[in-house]
Structure formats: structure tokens, C-alpha cells
Amino acid sequence: MALTTRRRALTTLGAALAVSAALPAAPARAGERAHRPRPLWRAHAHNDYEHPRPLLDALDHRFGSVEADIFLVDGQLLVAHDPEDLDPSRTLESLYLNPLAARVRANRGAVYRGGHRPFQLLIDIKTEGSSTYLELDRRLRRHRHLFTTYVHGRVLPGPVTAVVSGDRAARVPMDTQRVRRAFYDGRLTDLGGPAPASFVPLISDNWALHFTWRGVGAFPDAERRKLHGIVRTAHARGRRVRFWATPDLPGPARDALWGELVAAGVDHLNTDDLAGLASFLDAHRRA
Secondary structure, rough: HHHHHHHHHHHHHHHHHHHHOOOOOOOOOOOHHHHHHOOOOEEOOOOHHHHHOHHHHHHOOOEEEEEEEEEOOEEEEEEEOOOOOOOOEEEHHHHHHHHHHHHHOOOOOOOOOOOOOOOOEEEEEEOOHHHHHHHHHHHOOOOOOOOEEEOOOHHHHHHHEEEEOOOHHHHHHHHOOEEEEOOEEOOHHOOOOOOOOOOOOEEEHHHHHOOOOOOOOOOOHHHHHHHHHHHHHHOOOOOOOEEOOOOOHHHHHHHHHHHHHHOOOOEEEEEHHHHHHHHHHHHHHOO
16 A cells, blocks of 8 residues: 555544544553653654654654644645645644643643653644744644743743744744744754854754765764764754754664764754664663
């Protein structure tokens, strides 16, 4: 069955189960709490909506970040990778906002019970950025207690931090807001720019545009120094770092590159392989 057809076949069941499946298990007894697996805050589900259970599969694997691509179509924010995959039932609200809100209510204010960091929802705008963002802003305001909020120069942390990526025209309306429930995904060109971390808390870029190494052989010393320098600069300015277009097929090359990203302090590791990255990060944490 084609991926698009399979996705649509799962939509009705997924929508019906989304809220209940997003709810955590019953509270653990005091003696069991220490054994609860910790969230993997570095783990980022690239194109999360491609999985059979968007958001929910990533949560089951304890991911700290997911990515949803959105299209503005007739006033609705639809989630898909390509226009031919658009389905009116697959909205940002049904797949992400409503299940996250239900989970946070059940967990008394957190995506992960006992977790103290905000969960990241990276929203990649695929249609014209300004108009799509304005509609997104309206939807986020309906869940005002769910999201980290910028209010007149202050950042008030919430259970979920929404970060807007994709079409760069979204930056214009965002930059003029005194109150907003989303933040901007910068590029390496923004690293030394004037925008504060309260507007650009995340720096994301294409690994292949800045590094030649793909995990095979030794990591060139100059490229390792460059990577560490990028992360140090970003962290000194209160920003996190993510790269896309890194190798994502299971094997030694991917693990070698992931190892260098972790060693450099890169904040989010991109993957489509939820189980693979979860196993890698668990093993690295035990090492």
C-alpha cells in the first residue's frame, strides 16, 4: 500500500484515538518513579506526521521534539509533506494541538510526567508565510495555557514551545507582535545577527551545505572545530542547534555522525527512525 494511502486509511482511527492515546498511564507508585524512563530531549522526529500515529509514536519513544509541516487551505491548517497528500481530516489541531493539550492536562502541566523542560513543536510552513502564520497564531491562542509565550519582552515558559520554520515571510508578522505563542527558527546566518534568543531560540540548517563529512572515515579536524564553534556561539547566546540532511540510514556512518553531534553539544538530532535514535541515545547515556 502506498504511504499516502496508508496514512489516509489510518486517519479515522488515529483521530478517534488521538486524545485517549495521548494520555499517560496511571500515576506510578512512589517506589516506581525512579524507574520511569526519562524523556530524550535531544530526539527530534523529522516529518513526524509520516508515522502511523503522528505525535503519539514520538511520545511513546520519549522524543522531546516533533516536526509538522502545514498548509493553509480554505482557512484550515492541514498537515502533509506535499500538496497531493493533503487530507481535510489531518489538521494541526487534530494531530497535534488537541492531543498535546489533553496530555498536558492529564500530566498536571507537562507533556512528560515530572518533566521540567518544554516539549518542542516545530511547525514548518509550506504555504505563504505571512498569511499562514496569522492563522497559526489564531489557533495557538485557543490553547493559551499550553504554549511558551513571549509577552512584552519576557518569555514565560509553557509545557510546549512552538517554533515556526519554513516560508521565511512568517518572520515579518512575528517580529511585530508584542505577545506571541511561537518563536522563529533561524539559520546559521542568524547566529551572529541582532535578533535575541527571545525571538530566535533555535538555529537550524542543512548539514550538507556546511560540512563534507557524512560519517565515513575520520571527521576532519577543521570541520569538528567548526561544529564545536557553532554550538558554543549558539549556546553563549541562549540558542539551541539542529541540523537536517544528516545521514539517516541505520549503520556505522549514521551512528558516527550522531556521536559527533552529541559530543559537540548539538541540541536536537534529526531522524525518521524513532526506535533507532531512542536506542542510540539510551546507549550513549549509559556509556
